[in-house]
Amino acid sequence: MPPIFRSRKLPEAVNQRISRFPEDVQEFFHEMVSADRSPLTVANYAYDFTLFFDFLHERELELKDVDSQTLKRFFRHIENGYERSVMIKVNDEWIERKHYRENSRSGKQRKRASLRSLFRYLIRAKLLERDPMEEYEDASLKARSKQKVPVFLTQEEALRLVKAVQSYHAKKKKKNWMELRDTAILLLLLNTGMRVSELISLNLNSIQSQGSQYRIVVIGKGGKERMLMLNRTATEALIAYLTLRPVDRVSPLHVEALILNKNFTRISRKGISEILKKYVKEAKLPPKAATISPHKLRHTLATLLLSNGENLRVVQEILGHSNIQTTQIYTHVINTEKDEALERLENMF
Structure with a gap:
């Protein structure tokens, strides 16, 4: 035995x-x-x-x-x-x-x-x-390689998703800590591109502040550490959540966890997925976006950054990719969008 x-x-x-x-x-x-x-x-x-x-x-x-x-x-x-x-x-x-x-x-x-x-x-x-x-x-016969283009949200769809948190909780008379938590979760994912595993492992001491500037220390794959700056929108959402984050009812084993679930313990991957699913439905996103997962919010940030002309190497550092070839897949997304835009011109001339 x-x-x-x-x-x-x-x-x-x-x-x-x-x-x-x-x-x-x-x-x-x-x-x-x-x-x-x-x-x-x-x-x-x-x-x-x-x-x-x-x-x-x-x-x-x-x-x-x-x-x-x-x-x-x-x-x-x-x-x-x-x-x-x-x-x-x-x-x-x-x-x-x-x-x-x-x-x-x-x-x-x-x-x-x-x-x-x-x-x-x-x-x-x-x-x-x-x-x-x-x-x-x-x-073995090698399966034909099919490189899928990552699914992502447009900027307009991402905004609708964030606003869905407020509309979902609008029936309640005042903001509760879970509404503020959910807004912080979505904005952290959309503005840092961190993986779900990285998000749920964050602790209170993962946040570092200097004046009004907040940064977050993320432990990625292989224990690699990277520090990401939070923009004003993500910072305000995080501070709002921390202001109402429960303290007294938190389990001693989870007192350091940044993101809590409704049972006052560290939130799980499944918990994050369920939160996202709820607001995707509330936002009434189109079919392509309706199946969006937490990891696809990571795709969203990468695509938006490259669409705005950011350097590929910088995006690699933000996402914590060890190999730049992993980051390059997002350039295919942008090229595909360009091709489709040019193809649509045939109906205009």
Whole structure:
């Protein structure tokens, strides 16, 4: 029986999941935690590996038995969706709940990346002699690369989204702290382009002020730190929220969290998504924008900055991209808009 995995940096449900893996695989997760990989990344790897090891268990296979054909069958097995188990605590007992998940294109890519990392680790640790993932990828037909143009809001749509917070709460006699919080959330995302994971991990001491100038310290991927200036609009929204932010009712474990949920604990990714979904509906945005996600507000800032003539390198620094090629995808958006504008001229002459 494998040992019990424990890390204070991870949620208990993730520790429970990792404890089910072979000891050598648990060591891989110890390496991830030591390398300061984000808890979300570690959790995603744990979910991906659960699918893989459940597949092996059903076929009475061990890691040493895995070859390129096994991997091919696994990826076909989850191609069109799969059941994912989630560990939840009920009356001090951990139980497993299952729910169905679609296997998106990005999800497929992540699962391949997860297993690629695992097998490379096992080779480096001399626990395996050959890399079946490498053999599988060498033999596989490469899917045609489809570079999607990022979905984003126009400036007018972004303004409508922010104003939707006020219209949604207009029936109430006075502003409550959650209305001010939601305005601050939207303006922070739209004016800094930070990732959702970066937003929810912000603490009160992430904010630095000098006179009327406010900056926010963001911890990005790989623990990389960047400092972003808040413009006047975002600053005023943040100060308004902090003025009414609850203090006495906050859980001791979450007292330092900048953004709180209705239960006075640190807000989650799902909480941010639900907030955005509510105001997208209130703003009655067009179909293209109606499915907007928190990450697409990041796309919105990048596109608006480049449309205004900002330097690509500067936008890269603001977004915290390690590779400028990631930032360059937004230039395709601008070029596409230019092409469409010129094409519309054919009806004018």
